[in-house]
Amino acid sequence: MESKAKLIRITTVPISLKTLLKGQHRFMSDYFEVIGISSSGKELDDVQKNEGIRTIPLQMTRTISPFKDIKSLYSLYKVLKNEKPLIVHSHTPKAGIIGMLAAKLAGVPHRLHTVAGLPLMEAKGNKRKLLNFVEKLTYSCATKVYPNSKGLNDFILKNNFAQKEKLLVIANGSSNGIDTNYFNPSLFSFVDKESLRTKLGISEKEFVLVFVGRLVGDKGINELIESFSNLTAKYDMIKLLLVGSLETDLDPLLPETLQSIKANKNIISVGFQNDVRPYFSISNVLIFPSYREGFPNVVMQAGAMGLPSIVTNINGCNEIIEEGENGLLIPVKDSNAIELAIKKILTDDGLRSKMEKNARSIIVSRYEQQIMWESILREYNSLKQNV
Numbered sequence: 001m002e003s004k005a006k007l008i009r010i011t012t013v014p015i016s017l018k019t020l021l022k023g024q025h026r027f028m029s030d031y032f033e034v035i036g037i038s039s040s041g042k043e044l045d046d047v048q049k050n051e052g053i054r055t056i057p058l059q060m061t062r063t064i065s066p067f068k069d070i071k072s073l074y075s076l077y078k079v080l081k082n083e084k085p086l087i088v089h090s091h092t093p094k095a096g097i098i099g100m101l102a103a104k105l106a107g108v109p110h111r112l113h114t115v116a117g118l119p120l121m122e123a124k125g126n127k128r129k130l131l132n133f134v135e136k137l138t139y140s141c142a143t144k145v146y147p148n149s150k151g152l153n154d155f156i157l158k159n160n161f162a163q164k165e166k167l168l169v170i171a172n173g174s175s176n177g178i179d180t181n182y183f184n185p186s187l188f189s190f191v192d193k194e195s196l197r198t199k200l201g202i203s204e205k206e207f208v209l210v211f212v213g214r215l216v217g218d219k220g221i222n223e224l225i226e227s228f229s230n231l232t233a234k235y236d237m238i239k240l241l242l243v244g245s246l247e248t249d250l251d252p253l254l255p256e257t258l259q260s261i262k263a264n265k266n267i268i269s270v271g272f273q274n275d276v277r278p279y280f281s282i283s284n285v286l287i288f289p290s291y292r293e294g295f296p297n298v299v300m301q302a303g304a305m306g307l308p309s310i311v312t313n314i315n316g317c318n319e320i321i322e323e324g325e326n327g328l329l330i331p332v333k334d335s336n337a338i339e340l341a342i343k344k345i346l347t348d349d350g351l352r353s354k355m356e357k358n359a360r361s362i363i364v365s366r367y368e369q370q371i372m373w374e375s376i377l378r379e380y381n382s383l384k385q386n387v
Contacts, residue, residue: 005384006085007032010076010099012060012092014043018050020091020116020297021176025051027373032380035083037076038095060094063250064130072098080106087112087380091175093119097134100141110383113142115152116175116294117316122218136161144383148295149173151315170375173319174295177372180364183304188281196278200268202239207346210241210283210307212276212298213290215269216251220289220312220333225257225267227339232266235346240264240287243279245272280305284352285345291332293317303327303363308355310341320367324351326358 007028011017017025017038028034029052036047040057048055056079060072080088080102089112090099096113103111120131139145139162146168147153153169156162171177194204202208209228213219221242228240242261246253246269253261261267273279276298280286286302286309293316299309300320309327311317321327328344330337345352 004031004033005087006035006083007087007089007380008035008037008080008083008085010037010088010090010095012039012062012094014038014041014047016092017055018043018047023051023179023369024176024373024376025053028377028380029053031377032087035085037079037099060098062094069094069098073102076102077105080108086110087383089114091116093134093138096138096142100138104141109143111141111143112146113138113144114146114148114175115156116148117292118152118155118294119292121155121292132159132161139166142166144168144379146170148175149293149316149319151319152294155315168379170379171372172366173316174297174300174367174372176297177367177369178297178300178304178363179369180304180360180367183277183280183301185281185306185360188278192278193282197282200241200270200282202241202268202282205237207235207238207285208241208283209238209285209287209342210243210279210302211287212243212279212302213288214244215242215246215253217253218251218291220291220338222254222257223333223335223338224287224289225253225260225264227335227342228267229260229264230335230339231342232264236266238266238342238346240267241279241283242267242269243271243273243276276301277305280307283307285310285342286327287338287342288312288317289330289332289338290314290317295319300363300367303359306356306360308345308352308359310338310345320363322362324355326355326362 017036025034034053036053036055037058038044039059044055058075061068087110088103088108090096091114100111100113123131145162145166153167215221286307288311295316302309309321311321312332313329323329328341330341
């Protein structure tokens with residue numbers, strides 16, 4: 001029996017390998033010998049166990065750290081020389097530069113990098129120049145680059161990071177699609193929802209806005225809390241549910257934002273949750289005022305759970321959400337616009353009903369996970385034939 005070609009997937013931290021590509025490793029294992037590489041940790045062990053693939057721990061940092069990065073590069077080069085993969089496919093910025101450089105040095109024939117968001121969009125001055133250089137270097141070492149949204153594709157071309165021929169948006173965008181059987185509101189009964197509402201102190205009559213993601217500045221949390229605090233003075237029957245970890249190192253929230261979260265009885269913060277579906281099931285609308293995204297899973301998840309979304313008019317978000325059809329688009333960094341959009345969704349029953357009706361069907365028709373996986377597999381198979 002002919003042995004399978006090796007496919008190596010690389011992310012900077014193992015939580016990305018575990019969650020961003022969940023299920024994809026196992027699917028690809030029918031066609032390739034799949035190996036996952038990321039920094040060590042429990043999540044890397046989980047990937048090996050849950051996906052049934054071999055994993056290799058390799059320390060990488062998310063921050064700019066020249067000495068550690070060179071060490072990571074050399075370690076990965078040795079691994080790739082030893083494993084001799086047909087394809088190396090990297091995700092996340094640091095894994096991208098280390099993975100693509102090491103793969104080029106090791107003579108890997110197909111070096112693929114998925115772009116799922118660009119931190120440099122919010123950087124300025126010398127930091128922006130450095131990140132631009134790193135991005136260009138990553139793409140020059142790659143043989144193919146997959147922006148996971150049309151907006152990112154346009155941004156890369158506009159900034160001359162890569163030639164058009166090297167770029168491809170797979171299917172309708174996203175890195176992994178979405179399992180719409182798993183994210184399905186019919187899985188949650190009235191009793192399930194009532195139990196969670198009771199636990200969180202939310203009555204059935206209250207209107208629930210939900211945010212899912214890291215509680216950091218560039219997710220628009222400062223503006224969200226400011227606008228919500230204004231709204232609670234006028235509307236008593238609304239709640240804001242924050243689902244995600246509070247990060248205090250890279251992009252901390254303003255002190256007054258933290259104070260408002262603590263003081264406002266209508267804001268409920270539940271921290272990071274392995275399963276976000278129960279929180280979607282008791283909510284009415286997703287609010288996601290992020291400054292920059294690649295192709296946000298959260299917006300797809302909310303839609304699959306039947307929720308309309310209020311999102312910023314940025315790439316990724318504005319490809320999933322159509323104004324007035326399955327949500328509302330607002331400008332970035334604008335607390336007044338957040339407030340007006342929430343008011344609109346609270347008071348316009350006809351619009352809200354229409355968006356609720358469309359929310360799930362739009363996601364199912366465009367982003368079903370199986371379609372995404374098969375599209376990536378077709379891409380891999382086309383590369384196989386070009387060896």
